[in-house]
Amino acid sequence: MVMTPRPVCASGERRTLDDLLGVVAQHAGAWRDRALATERARQPLPETTAELFATGLMRMFVPARFGGAALDWDAPVALGRAIGRVCPSTAWMVGVVGAHAAWVGRYPGAAQEEVWGDGADQLLCGAMVAKGGRIRRDGEGYRVSGAFGFASGIDHAKWGFVMGSVEGSTEQVSCLMPRTDWDIADTWFVSGMSGTGTKDIVVHDAYVPPHRAVRSADLLKADPPGATINREPIYRAEYGPYVGSSLLGPILGAAEGAMDAYLAITRERKGMMFGDRVAESANVQSRLAESTGDVRAAALMTEDQMRTLVACSRGDARLSEGERLMFARDRAYVARRCSEAVERLVKHMGASGLYDDNPVQRFHRDLQAMAQQIGVNWDRNMLPFARWLIGGASQDHSNWRR
Amino acid sequence: MGACDKSTMDAITENDDLLALEAELVRRAHALGPRFRERAAATEQNRALLKETMQDLFEARLLRYFQPRRHGGFELEWGAQYAIGRAVAHYCPSTAWIVAVVGAHASFLSRMKPEVQDEVWGPNQDQLIATGSVTKRGGARRVPGGLQASVQVGFSSGCDHAEWAMFGVKVEGAHDHYQIVVPRKDWQIADTWHVAGMRGTGTKDLVLEDVFVPEHRTLSVHDWINANPPGAKANPGYISHVEFMPFVGTSLLGPMVGAAEGALNGYVETTRSRRGVMFGEQVADSATVQLRLAESSAELSAADVVIRDQIAYLRHVGHSGETVPAEKRLSMNRDRAFAGRLCLSATERLTAQMGALGLFDSNPVQRHFRDVNAIATQIGINWDRNMAPYAKWLLGLPTGDPKIDGENRQKAPE
Numbered sequence: 001m002v003m004t005p006r007p008v009c010a011s012g013e014r015r016t017l018d019d020l021l022g023v024v025a026q027h028a029g030a031w032r033d034r035a036l037a038t039e040r041a042r043q044p045l046p047e048t049t050a051e052l053f054a055t056g057l058m059r060m061f062v063p064a065r066f067g068g069a070a071l072d073w074d075a076p077v078a079l080g081r082a083i084g085r086v087c088p089s090t091a092w093m094v095g096v097v098g099a100h101a102a103w104v105g106r107y108p109g110a111a112q113e114e115v116w117g118d119g120a121d122q123l124l125c126g127a128m129v130a131k132g133g134r135i136r137r138d139g140e141g142y143r144v145s146g147a148f149g150f151a152s153g154i155d156h157a158k159w160g161f162v163m164g165s166v167e168g169s170t171e172q173v174s175c176l177m178p179r180t181d182w183d184i185a186d187t188w189f190v191s192g193m194s195g196t197g198t199k200d201i202v203v204h205d206a207y208v209p210p211h212r213a214v215r216s217a218d219l220l221k222a223d224p225p226g227a228t229i230n231r232e233p234i235y236r237a238e239y240g241p242y243v244g245s246s247l248l249g250p251i252l253g254a255a256e257g258a259m260d261a262y263l264a265i266t267r268e269r270k271g272m273m274f275g276d277r278v279a280e281s282a283n284v285q286s287r288l289a290e291s292t293g294d295v296r297a298a299a300l301m302t303e304d305q306m307r308t309l310v311a312c313s314r315g316d317a318r319l320s321e322g323e324r325l326m327f328a329r330d331r332a333y334v335a336r337r338c339s340e341a342v343e344r345l346v347k348h349m350g351a352s353g354l355y356d357d358n359p360v361q362r363f364h365r366d367l368q369a370m371a372q373q374i375g376v377n378w379d380r381n382m383l384p385f386a387r388w389l390i391g392g393a394s395q396d397h398s399n400w401r402r
Numbered sequence: 403m404g405a406c407d408k409s410t411m412d413a414i415t416e417n418d419d420l421l422a423l424e425a426e427l428v429r430r431a432h433a434l435g436p437r438f439r440e441r442a443a444a445t446e447q448n449r450a451l452l453k454e455t456m457q458d459l460f461e462a463r464l465l466r467y468f469q470p471r472r473h474g475g476f477e478l479e480w481g482a483q484y485a486i487g488r489a490v491a492h493y494c495p496s497t498a499w500i501v502a503v504v505g506a507h508a509s510f511l512s513r514m515k516p517e518v519q520d521e522v523w524g525p526n527q528d529q530l531i532a533t534g535s536v537t538k539r540g541g542a543r544r545v546p547g548g549l550q551a552s553v554q555v556g557f558s559s560g561c562d563h564a565e566w567a568m569f570g571v572k573v574e575g576a577h578d579h580y581q582i583v584v585p586r587k588d589w590q591i592a593d594t595w596h597v598a599g600m601r602g603t604g605t606k607d608l609v610l611e612d613v614f615v616p617e618h619r620t621l622s623v624h625d626w627i628n629a630n631p632p633g634a635k636a637n638p639g640y641i642s643h644v645e646f647m648p649f650v651g652t653s654l655l656g657p658m659v660g661a662a663e664g665a666l667n668g669y670v671e672t673t674r675s676r677r678g679v680m681f682g683e684q685v686a687d688s689a690t691v692q693l694r695l696a697e698s699s700a701e702l703s704a705a706d707v708v709i710r711d712q713i714a715y716l717r718h719v720g721h722s723g724e725t726v727p728a729e730k731r732l733s734m735n736r737d738r739a740f741a742g743r744l745c746l747s748a749t750e751r752l753t754a755q756m757g758a759l760g761l762f763d764s765n766p767v768q769r770h771f772r773d774v775n776a777i778a779t780q781i782g783i784n785w786d787r788n789m790a791p792y793a794k795w796l797l798g799l800p801t802g803d804p805k806i807d808g809e810n811r812q813k814a815p816e
Contacts, residue, residue: 267798285797286793289793292736293740296737297737330703333703333704383689383692383693385699386692386693386695390673390674390686
């Protein structure tokens with residue numbers, strides 16, 4: 001198929017990360033105000049979704065030839081962090097769901113044309129866990145049926161992809177399907193990140209042609225099919241090292257948002273029984289300082305990781321095996337620092353910390369929910385690094401970091 | 403040792419690339435490291451560095467990183483003591499303390515009057531400059547032409563090997579304390595250093611009995627610590643020019659992180675081959691052992707990242723001459739205490755799993771653990787002292803520091 005070059009962007013300019021961070025600053029107040037309503041709606045509000053499209057935030061990783069910004073790997077982290085500070089669920093839509101465009105940008109050109117040919121503003125949801133769903137070979141393509149779980153933002157999606165093993169083999173494929181091929185099963189009754197609307201895709205025996213059904217291994221490796229037309233690093237570099245990093249933005253942002261909210265409350269708060277000024281308690285001060293220390297360390301570790309990952313994706317550096325495992329370890333560690341930082345504060349907010357309109361407790365529940373993600377799972381990400389270390393690949397701690 | 407032959411040394415002093423110079427000194431620290439490790443037990447028993455270690459340090463120029471250029475030094479970027487001290491501490495934390503903490507005293511002296519700098523470094527450029535951080539008794543009084551001092555100061559690391567010492571004394575009738583510089587003949591050493599960790603630093607007391615200190619060897623602490631002290635006229639490096647207070651507190655971080663990393667390295671090495679003494683199982687196969695190792699290593703990475711960020715900021719301040727705002731001073735104090743706790747917790751977690759094996763003097767992890775504990779007692783990283791003021795500042799409460807409380811504004815945490 002011959003690709004016709006398209007104009008860079010409908011509005012003429014290709015957005016930079018700074019442009020998009022400016023957009024977030026403009027809308028942050030409104031998104032903070034809607035955080036409780038978003039949680040209660042158990043999905044992104046239509047007005048918020050409209051803003052995410054209108055401002056170009058959802059085009060962060062859309063290929064430039066379709067009018068996207070095609071930014072680097074640090075973009076979802078920086079944007080997710082900035083938005084997470086006011087509403088982690090909205091941050092998830094940009095930092096995690098928005099990042100799916102990088103995945104689809106690695107597909108063959110024909111699939112990309114179908115998805116973005118009519119416009120760059122497409123919400124692409126992804127379901128990576130088969131919940132009874134089946135994928136079978138069918139001629140050149142695959143036949144998909146049944147349920148696949150955890151498709152964030154599905155209510156607003158026109159396209160969805162599911163991942164799973166092909167029946168009778170261990171081969172994983174990623175199947176991209178239009179909205180007409182599937183329905184939504186609302187299973188999202190949860191304790192945190194309710195506003196992401198992370199429901200199930202239920203596919204009705206759909207045939208997925210080969211250009212939209214690609215072996216996951218072929219998409220993950222360096223220079224996947226889409227790299228021949230999209231030349232930016234996110235479509236070309238090996239995908240594996242970046243997989244969990246987009247979670248860090250909303251996680252860090254949620255922790256920072258919790259600190260902001262806790263401070264605003266604690267500056268004024270008086271003990272309900274005795275009228276004492278809570279801020280004057282030495283224990284309160286010590287906990288607050290420790291939690292800010294936790295979040296600061298988490299932020300610096302994340303920034304350090306993203307600097308290296310971006311340099312590697314641009315070909316300026318190579319990621320060693322040890323660094324790759326170390327970064328996975330750091331992601332779990334960052335998530336733990338953030339969730340412990342907020343937990344330490346929430347535990348001592350008294351009964352006023354229980355109410356829905358106290359943002360600290362929502363940030364806390366959101367953090368607990370995000371820390372469940374496999375990409376930041378403690379056991380899964382901590383152990384491989386230790387095994388590698390004991391295995392004798394390196395004894396010198398100081399050589400691990402650049 | 404080939405790594406330190408004279409021609410290489412002369413070549414690098416002519417080099418203007420300060421970071422390359424720093425990297426060269428780190429490389430030398432690693433090259434000498436195995437010797438320091440071999441001597442670590444003997445150094446501890448000696449309760450002071452061994453003569454041959456001092457000779458190695460001087461020969462490799464590892465004590466000249468902040469020494470003025472006009473006296474054969476390098477005037478490297480602030481934080482050089484972190485990189486070098488951290489490397490040395492992998493092998494021997496006490497030696498690292500002499501390198502990073504005592505070695506950094508060259509920057510203290512570089513802010514004093516040029517005459518005393520010439521006196522100290524003129525005849526011999528290989529100098530270790532001791533200090534004393536606490537006055538135990540006595541002080542000084544003003545006499546014609548200088549000060550007369552009778553004083554005992556505590557915590558003078560490396561004093562056995564120092565030809566000169568510099569410390570603050572209270573002067574009768576004066577509002578301010580004074581820094582004084584005194585030669586070896588003026589002091590006696592009181593050996594009080596019988597301690598649980600960092601034994602090899604030889605951190606004893608200096609006793610001065612009725613010693614005359616001429617004017618040019620004295621300077622009020624106020625003039626010394628504020629921007630543009632007398633030494634600024636003589637030395638181009640920003641360390642001799644900046645307001646010094648925000649920079650104080652960096653030097654112990656290299657030995658601290660390096661000592662903890664040394665414990666982790668030793669733990670890994672031991673655990674690779676270790677079998678349970680009762681049941682013969684391979685200890686490294688245990689998932690909980692792996693988890694401890696991973697968590698401790700993550701803590702040490704976090705400590706390192708936090709400290710390197712602080713150093714990068716201080717370098718920026720050094721070059722730009724920017725003022726360090728109140729919030730930043732407090733958050734830097736918090737970060738140092740936080741990094742200290744990470745190092746201690748990382749080391750404790752590992753030693754807690756070593757079984758009775760972890761008790762023996764012959765186990766280097768055990769020494770590193772005691773050393774990290776000893777470093778963690780330092781006031782500059784004391785938890786209570788450094789954490790609460792930042793929280794108070796955030797909460798809009800007085801921190802107790804008048805200078806900072808003048809600038810107090812409510813802001814978001816960093």
